[in-house]
Amino acid sequence: DVKVTQSSRYLVKRTGEKVFLECVQDMDHENMFWYRQDPGLGLRLIYFSYDVKMKEKGDIPEGYSVSREKKERFSLILESASTNQTSMYLCASSKTYGYTFGSGTRLTVV
Amino acid sequence: TQLLEQSPQFLSIQEGENLTVYCNSSSVFSSLQWYRQEPGEGPVLLVTVVTGGEVKKLKRLTFQFGDARKDSSLHITAAQPGDTGLYLCAGATSGTYKYIFGTGTRLKVLA
Numbered sequence: 001d002v003k004v005t006q007s008s009r010y011l012v013k014r015t016g017e018k019v020f021l022e023c024v025q026d027m028d029h030e031n032m033f034w035y036r037q038d039p040g041l042g043l044r045l046i047y048f049s050y051d052v053k054m055k056e057k058g059d060i061p062e063g064y065s066v067s068r069e070k071k072e073r074f075s076l077i078l079e080s081a082s083t084n085q086t087s088m089y090l091c092a093s094s095k096t097y098g099y100t101f102g103s104g105t106r107l108t109v110v
Numbered sequence: 111t112q113l114l115e116q117s118p119q120f121l122s123i124q125e126g127e128n129l130t131v132y133c134n135s136s137s138v139f140s141s142l143q144w145y146r147q148e149p150g151e152g153p154v155l156l157v158t159v160v161t162g163g164e165v166k167k168l169k170r171l172t173f174q175f176g177d178a179r180k181d182s183s184l185h186i187t188a189a190q191p192g193d194t195g196l197y198l199c200a201g202a203t204s205g206t207y208k209y210i211f212g213t214g215t216r217l218k219v220l221a
Contacts, residue, residue, distance in 0.1 A: 004152075009150075031207050033208070035211070040213065041213065042198070042211045042212060042213035042214055043153075043198070043200075043211035044211075045208065045209075045210075048208055050207075058208075090152050090153075092152070094207055096207060097141050097143070097158045097160070097202075097207065098143065098155045098158050099143075099145075099153075099155060099200075099209065100155070101145075101152030101153050101154070102152050103150070103151050103152050104150070104151070104152050
């Protein structure tokens with residue numbers, strides 16, 4: 001069964017910490033995405049990647065960076081976590097149309 | 111920034127009723143998708159439509175892409191409690207596989 005795996009379902013971090021969210025897909029997909037989901041705001045695109053070592057900013061990249069050293073892995077980095085980054089983070093991958101999402105990481109920054 | 115507006119935001123209906131959810135934008139999309147998301151999980155793709163006027167059926171769910179490719183609808187016939195969830199539409203413009211998501215319609219079907 002193909003899947004996208006996010007390393008943690010729940011995380012609690014302190015303000016100012018550097019936070020790494022990991023995402024791995026086993027479908028040999030070229031495209032990978034990071035979204036955050038907040039009530040009333042829907043899913044907003046943070047960063048995406050169409051190939052290894054390639055990254056592009058989405059709609060809300062401020063305070064985030066990403067890394068894609070291998071095709072199957074796409075990491076989201078919060079350089080210095082802040083309380084307004086408390087959210088559900090969703091990773092997705094695709095070959096063409098149609099995303100496969102991971103189960104999400106609910107991050108709380110205190 | 112492109113916007114996708116979904117209506118209604120919330121819907122609570124009795125089992126067996128029919129319903130329609132709408133997804134509207136001022137932008138033209140090359141493809142549009144519908145997802146269903148259950149609490150604590152990521153969204154799951156239901157359908158992709160790419161041709162203006164296209165209609166696709168998935169059991170009791172009927173999806174339609176507007177002729178101008180700016181809007182879409184999801185119709186559920188004889189809703190069941192298992193249809194409960196957050197329904198999301200997402201559109202991509204030409205030349206990209208990057209999707210913009212609507213804010214969602216939260217559906218509750220009561221037994």
